[in-house]
Amino acid sequence: MIKTPYGHKVYAMAAEYQSTAALYEAAKRVRDAGFRRWDVYSPFPIHGMDEAMGLGKSWLSGWVLFGGISGLLTAALVEFGPSWGLYPLDVHGKPWNFWTVPAFFPIMFELTVLFGAFAAFFAWQGMNHLPRWNHPMFNWDRFSRVTNDGFFLAIEARDPRFTENGVRELLEDTGGQHITIVHEE
Amino acid sequence: MDAAPAVPGTVKEAERVITRVPLVLNRRNFNWPTERISGVVEQPAPRWWWVAFTITSSAATFGLFCIGYLISTGVGTWGNQVPVGWAWDITNFVFWIGIGHAGTLISAILFLLRQKWRTSINRSAEAMTLFAVICAGIFPGIHVGRFWMAWYLAPVPNNWAIWQNFRSPLMWDVFAVSTYFTVSVLFWYTGLVPDLATLRDRATTKIRKFIFGIFALGWRGANRHWRHYEMAYLLLAGLSTPLVLSVHSVVSFDFATSVVPTWHTTIFPPYFVAGAIFGGFAMVLTLLIPARAIFKLYDVITPAHIDKMAKIILLTGSFVAYAYMMEFFVAWYSGNSYERFAFWNRIFGPYWWYWWLGMLFCNCLSPQLFWFRWCRRNILVVFFVSMCVNAGMWFERFIIIAGGLIRDFLPSSWRVYHPTWVDIWTYIGTIGIFTSLFLLFIRFLPMIAMSEIKTAVPEADPHDGATPGIQSVPSGGKERTR
Numbered sequence: 204m205i206k207t208p209y210g211h212k213v214y215a216m217a218a219e220y221q222s223t224a225a226l227y228e229a230a231k232r233v234r235d236a237g238f239r240r241w242d243v244y245s246p247f248p249i250h251g252m253d254e255a256m257g258l259g260k261s262w263l264s265g266w267v268l269f270g271g272i273s274g275l276l277t278a279a280l281v282e283f284g285p286s287w288g289l290y291p292l293d294v295h296g297k298p299w300n301f302w303t304v305p306a307f308f309p310i311m312f313e314l315t316v317l318f319g320a321f322a323a324f325f326a327w328q329g330m331n332h333l334p335r336w337n338h339p340m341f342n343w344d345r346f347s348r349v350t351n352d353g354f355f356l357a358i359e360a361r362d363p364r365f366t367e368n369g370v371r372e373l374l375e376d377t378g379g380q381h382i383t384i385v386h387e388e
Numbered sequence: 389m390d391a392a393p394a395v396p397g398t399v400k401e402a403e404r405v406i407t408r409v410p411l412v413l414n415r416r417n418f419n420w421p422t423e424r425i426s427g428v429v430e431q432p433a434p435r436w437w438w439v440a441f442t443i444t445s446s447a448a449t450f451g452l453f454c455i456g457y458l459i460s461t462g463v464g465t466w467g468n469q470v471p472v473g474w475a476w477d478i479t480n481f482v483f484w485i486g487i488g489h490a491g492t493l494i495s496a497i498l499f500l501l502r503q504k505w506r507t508s509i510n511r512s513a514e515a516m517t518l519f520a521v522i523c524a525g526i527f528p529g530i531h532v533g534r535f536w537m538a539w540y541l542a543p544v545p546n547n548w549a550i551w552q553n554f555r556s557p558l559m560w561d562v563f564a565v566s567t568y569f570t571v572s573v574l575f576w577y578t579g580l581v582p583d584l585a586t587l588r589d590r591a592t593t594k595i596r597k598f599i600f601g602i603f604a605l606g607w608r609g610a611n612r613h614w615r616h617y618e619m620a621y622l623l624l625a626g627l628s629t630p631l632v633l634s635v636h637s638v639v640s641f642d643f644a645t646s647v648v649p650t651w652h653t654t655i656f657p658p659y660f661v662a663g664a665i666f667g668g669f670a671m672v673l674t675l676l677i678p679a680r681a682i683f684k685l686y687d688v689i690t691p692a693h694i695d696k697m698a699k700i701i702l703l704t705g706s707f708v709a710y711a712y713m714m715e716f717f718v719a720w721y722s723g724n725s726y727e728r729f730a731f732w733n734r735i736f737g738p739y740w741w742y743w744w745l746g747m748l749f750c751n752c753l754s755p756q757l758f759w760f761r762w763c764r765r766n767i768l769v770v771f772f773v774s775m776c777v778n779a780g781m782w783f784e785r786f787i788i789i790a791g792g793l794i795r796d797f798l799p800s801s802w803r804v805y806h807p808t809w810v811d812i813w814t815y816i817g818t819i820g821i822f823t824s825l826f827l828l829f830i831r832f833l834p835m836i837a838m839s840e841i842k843t844a845v846p847e848a849d850p851h852d853g854a855t856p857g858i859q860s861v862p863s864g865g866k867e868r869t870r
Contacts, residue, residue, distance in 0.1 A: 224851070226850070242611055246586075246609055247842045249848070250843075250848075251850060253611070253615050261618070267623045285551035289545070292551070294556070297555070306554075310554055312634060316627050317567040320574050323620040324577075324620065333605045333613070335606040350585045351418065351589070352422065
C-alpha cells in the first residue's frame with residue numbers, strides 16, 4: 204500500500220483531459236503500457252473507448268438470457284400447473300388439446316420480457332458493484348465535473364506496474380492536466 | 389457578367405445540401421446542456437408552474453373523488469347499462485395505454501434504429517409513457533364494479549381455491565400491462581442514473597446531495613461501468629421493442645376474440661399498434677411544443693425534430709386510415725349482414741358525428757397536412773394537428789367500443805349509451821393526474837437526457853477532426869476486436 208508523506212493511503216494517480224479525442228488517445232497509450240487496474244471517466248459513453256481500453260464485449264447479455272429463460276419457465280409453471288393440475292377450468296366448453304396451447308403463449312412472452320428486463324437492470328448494477336455510498340475518486344474536487352464536461356483517467360496504485368514517477372510521466376506525455384494523487388479516504 | 393456572383397451562391401447551395409443539419413444547434417459545448425437542463429430543476433418553481441399545477445391537481449383530486457364515489461356507491465353511477473358494458477372506462481384505458489406507446493417507440497425502437505435525434509425527446513416521452521400507463525391502469529381496476537375483488541386478477545387462487553383462466557385475453561392483458569409498466573420504469577430509471585449523478589454533483593444543499601446521491605447509486609461515469617450500462621440499455625431497448633408491440637396487440641385481443649360485430653376482426657392487432665403510436669406521438673408533441681417554448685430548448689428540440697415527429701404522425705396516420713378503409717371493405721366483402729349493418733351504423737347511427745369528426749376529419753384528413761413541408765415546420769399547424777389526433781384517437785376508441793355494443797344482434801336490446809357526470813369527471817380527473825405528474829417530473833427531474841444529448845454533439849466522437857483518416861493498429865497489435 205502506497206502512502207503519501209502525510210500518511211494518506213493512495214488510491215490512484217489521475218489526470219484530466221481536454222477532449223474525448225485526447226482521452227481516447229491516452230487510453231490507448233495506457234493500455235499499450237500494460238496497465239490492468241485503471242479506468243477512464245466521462246459524462247457520456249465514448250464511442251470506441253472499450254477497444255481503446257482493451258475491453259471486450261460485456262457479457263451482461265448472459266444474465267439477460269438467464270433471466271429470460273427463467274421467466275419463460277416460470278410462466279409455463281404458473282400457467283400449466285393450475286390449468287392442467289391444480290384446478291382445470293372448463294370455460295364455455297372450449298376444447299383442451301394440443302392446438303389450444305398457443306393461448307398460453309402471451310403470458311409466457313410477457314414474463315420472459317419481464318424477467319429479462321429485471322436481469323438487465325440488476326446485472327448492470329451488480330457487475331459495476333453499484334450501488335455504493337462513496338468512492339475514492341470523489342475525493343478529488345475537480346472530479347465533480349465528470350458528470351458535466353470533464354474527462355478523466357486514473358491509474359490505480361494497486362496496479363503492479365504503478366510507480367509514482369512512471370505513471371506521472373505517462374499521464375504528462377499523453378497530455379493529461381491537473382495530474383494529482385487521489386487519496387483512498 | 390452576371391455569372392460571377394452566381395458561383396459562390398451555387399457552392400453555398402451545395403454545402404447546404406451535403407452538410408447534415410446538426411442535432412444540437414449553435415455549436416453548443418458539453419456544459420451547455422448541463423446548465424440549461426439542470427437549471428430548470430434547480431431554479432425555484434416559476435409562477436406559471438404553480439398556477440398550472442393548482443389547476444391540474446384540482447382536476448386530479450376531483451377525479452379521485454369520483455373514483456371514491458363510484459366504489460362506494462356502485463357502477464350505477466356510470467352510464468354503463470346493458471348492452472353497453474364497456475364504455476368510457478375501457479375507452480379511457482385504451483386511450484391512455486395507447487399514448488404510452490409513443491414513448492417506448494422513441495426510447496426503444498428509435499434507439500435500435502440508431503436515430504440519434506431521439507436523445508432530445510426520449511426522457512420526457514418515457515415519462516409520458518409511465519404517467520399514461522398509470523392513468524390507464526386505474527380503469528380496469530375500477531370498472532370491475534366490486535373493486536375489492538380486483539385481486540382476483542393476480543395469479544393466485546381465489547377464496548374458493550379457483551385459479552384464473554390463463555387462456556383469457558383479459559388475463560393476458562393483466563400480464564401485458566403490468567409487465568409494460570414495470571419494464572418502462574426500469575428502462576426510464578436506467579437512463580436517468582447518469583443524469584441524477586449530474587444533479588448530485590451540482591447539488592448545493594446537503595439534503596439535495598443526499599437524495600440525488602441515493603438515487604444516482606454512486607454513479608461516477610467510469611468507462612468500465614458504461615460498458616455494462618450500454619449493454620443493459622441496448623438489451624432493455626431490445627426487450628421493450630417486441631413488448632410494446634405485444635401490449636396493444638393484447639389490448640386489441642380483448643375485442644378481437646369476442647363475437648361482437650366490428651370487434652371480431654383479425655386486423656385489430658396491427659391497427660391498434662399503429663393507432664397507439666399515432667396518438668402517442670401527437671401527445672409527445674402536445675407536451676413538448678409548450679415545454680420547448682417555456683424552457684427555451686430551441687437548440688435541442690429543433691424544427692428538424694418536430695419535422696421528423698410530424699412525418700411519423702403522417703405515416704402512422706396513413707396506416708390507421710388504411711385500416712379504417714379495410715374494415716369497411718371487409719364488412720362489405722364478407723357479406724355478413726351484422727357486420728355490414730354495424731359499419732353502416734358507425735357512419736349514420738347515433739354516433740355519426742363522432743365518426744365524421746373524430747375518425748374521418750381528425751385521424752384521416754388532418755395528418756395529411758404533413759405532406760407539406762411548411763405545415764411540418766409551422767408550430768401552430770403541428771400543434772393543431774396533434775390536438776386533432778389526441779381527440780380523434782379518443783373518439784376512435786369510443787366508436788369501436790361503445791359503437792359496437794349499442795346495436796348488436798338483437799334489436800330488442802338496443803340502447804344508446806350516455807355518459808354521466810361521474811364518467812366525464814373521472815376521465816378529466818385522469819387528465820389531471822397525467823398532467824400533474826408531468827409537471828412534477830419537469831420540476832424535479834431532468835426533462836432531457838443530458839448524458840445522451842451530449843453524445844449528439846460532434847466533439848463527443850473521439851474521431852471528430854482530431855484524428856483524421858483511418859485509425860492505425862497500435863504497435864504490438866494489442867488492439868482487440870469484439
